[in-house]
Amino acid sequence: MTAPPDDCLTRNEWICGLYLTTRRQILLDAVLQHLRLTTLSVLIAVAVALPLALLARRLGWAAGPVLAVTTVLYTIPSLAMFSLLLPLYGLSAALVVAGLVLYSLTLLVRNILAGLRAVPEETRQAARGLGYGPLRLLLTVELPLALPAAMAGLRIATVSAVSLVTVGAIVGFGGLGNLLYAGMNTYFKAQVLTASVLCVLLAVAADLLLLGVQWLITPWTRAGRA
Amino acid sequence: MSTLNATWGWLTDPAHWSGDDGIRHRLLQHLLLTLVCLLVSCLIALPVALVLGHLGKGGALAVNISNAGRAVPTFAVLVLLLLTPVGRWGEGPTVVALVLFAAPPLLTNAYVGMREVDRSVVRAARGMGMTGRQVLFRVELPLALPMIVNGVRIAAVQLVATATIAALAGGGGLGRIITAGFNLASTPQVVAGALLVAVVALLVEGVFEVAGRLAPTWVRGGR
Numbered sequence: 375m376t377a378p379p380d381d382c383l384t385r386n387e388w389i390c391g392l393y394l395t396t397r398r399q400i401l402l403d404a405v406l407q408h409l410r411l412t413t414l415s416v417l418i419a420v421a422v423a424l425p426l427a428l429l430a431r432r433l434g435w436a437a438g439p440v441l442a443v444t445t446v447l448y449t450i451p452s453l454a455m456f457s458l459l460l461p462l463y464g465l466s467a468a469l470v471v472a473g474l475v476l477y478s479l480t481l482l483v484r485n486i487l488a489g490l491r492a493v494p495e496e497t498r499q500a501a502r503g504l505g506y507g508p509l510r511l512l513l514t515v516e517l518p519l520a521l522p523a524a525m526a527g528l529r530i531a532t533v534s535a536v537s538l539v540t541v542g543a544i545v546g547f548g549g550l551g552n553l554l555y556a557g558m559n560t561y562f563k564a565q566v567l568t569a570s571v572l573c574v575l576l577a578v579a580a581d582l583l584l585l586g587v588q589w590l591i592t593p594w595t596r597a598g599r600a
Numbered sequence: 601m602s603t604l605n606a607t608w609g610w611l612t613d614p615a616h617w618s619g620d621d622g623i624r625h626r627l628l629q630h631l632l633l634t635l636v637c638l639l640v641s642c643l644i645a646l647p648v649a650l651v652l653g654h655l656g657k658g659g660a661l662a663v664n665i666s667n668a669g670r671a672v673p674t675f676a677v678l679v680l681l682l683l684t685p686v687g688r689w690g691e692g693p694t695v696v697a698l699v700l701f702a703a704p705p706l707l708t709n710a711y712v713g714m715r716e717v718d719r720s721v722v723r724a725a726r727g728m729g730m731t732g733r734q735v736l737f738r739v740e741l742p743l744a745l746p747m748i749v750n751g752v753r754i755a756a757v758q759l760v761a762t763a764t765i766a767a768l769a770g771g772g773g774l775g776r777i778i779t780a781g782f783n784l785a786s787t788p789q790v791v792a793g794a795l796l797v798a799v800v801a802l803l804v805e806g807v808f809e810v811a812g813r814l815a816p817t818w819v820r821g822g823r
Contacts, residue, residue: 453767
């Protein structure tokens with residue numbers, strides 16, 4: 375009979391290189407699931423939030439109800455949100471995505487609307503004077519000028535989504551949250567610490583990526599400052 | 601429709617209201633947990649924000665802490681703490697994780713509120729010979745109060761919502777009704793638990809709203 379190997383896995387240490395090498399595939403799968411869930415929900419949220427914000431901007435009376443509904447959605451706890459949607463979606467990844475979309479809506483609608491409202495009236499009049507129609511005005515003047523505010527909302531929504539995906543572990547679709555949940559039940563320290571650190575790294579990386587995208591697509595904010 | 605009926609049936613069953621796993625007990629746990637965490641995070645965040653705001657320093661720090669706070673999943677913090685020696689103190693890990701979650705927005709809101717106080721008012725107060733302490737407590741704090749209270753309101757509602765996560769790690773509160781429902785594969789129970797939490801969150805929001813309307817004009821910002 376051989377003695378059990380004396381390595382960091384059997385000693386259940388917090389930091390364990392052996393864990394990283396032996397469970398590389400599990401970690402990679404979890405990160406990919408995490409990324410898929412986050413990206414999908416943020417993209418859907420943008421696709422829903424943009425028309426809502428435009429509607430609220432165009433029709434003055436719609437702004438109040440739209441903001442009120444999205445804010446109420448935001449106060450529903452994530453665990454409760456996933457469970458309220460359970461009868462609709464069952465135990466599926468769609469459940470987690472739907473919950474995250476509803477969460478991101480508040481932040482996105484609010485910020486896009488604020489950005490659109492901050493476009494100076496003189497700018498709009500100047501564009502109209504140049505012969506811009508409503509659609510061209512929206513696409514080439516108003517939306518680009520609203521970008522910085524909208525991107526700020528998108529960054530917050532994305533970072534929050536990365537951390538909220540973990541709660542999806544309750545239905546088995548939580549990306550790195552699944553590893554946290556399993557690690558908690560088995561007292562597996564290396565797994566819990568690794569998954570937590572990866573979560574934070576993902577959030578930071580997503581934030582930096584969006585910051586870079588914003589830098590690239592809003593060159594006019596840098597003009598004349600150099 | 602049947603889910604709604606079953607949920608209503610679950611909620612109105614008196615057997616589900618009594619006992620240690622009953623709604624009444626879980627509701628009290630939830631409120632107590634929220635209140636303790638709110639008080640602790642206010643005691644930590646507000647003095648720091650007031651002093652930094654008064655001195656006009658640390659703005660970048662406040663904003664960065666707030667942003668970093670959002671990136672750290674509360675669930676991960678909770679599980680990490682649970683596996684450390686802190687995990688042996690009963691509700692300790694939950695309280696620490698929730699305080700870490702609630703403190704950054706409190707800090708940022710209070711700091712911004714302090715900085716948004718009209719500088720000419722502060723200069724006038726100084727010109728009248730007020731000391732730094734007098735400026736802080738008699739001028740800046742009253743003027744920043746609406747913003748600070750708004751931060752506390754946001755933190756309170758978010759705490760009610762997030763305290764449910766404690767249940768994933770075996771803690772108490774209304775989240776336990778949800779997790780127990782998941783384990784029993786009982787959709788009505790899960791939905792009932794979620795509804796209860798949402799109602800409590802909205803009630804807390806309502807309490808702040810009513811308190812805001814009853815408060816004297818200067819607390820509301822004189823608008």
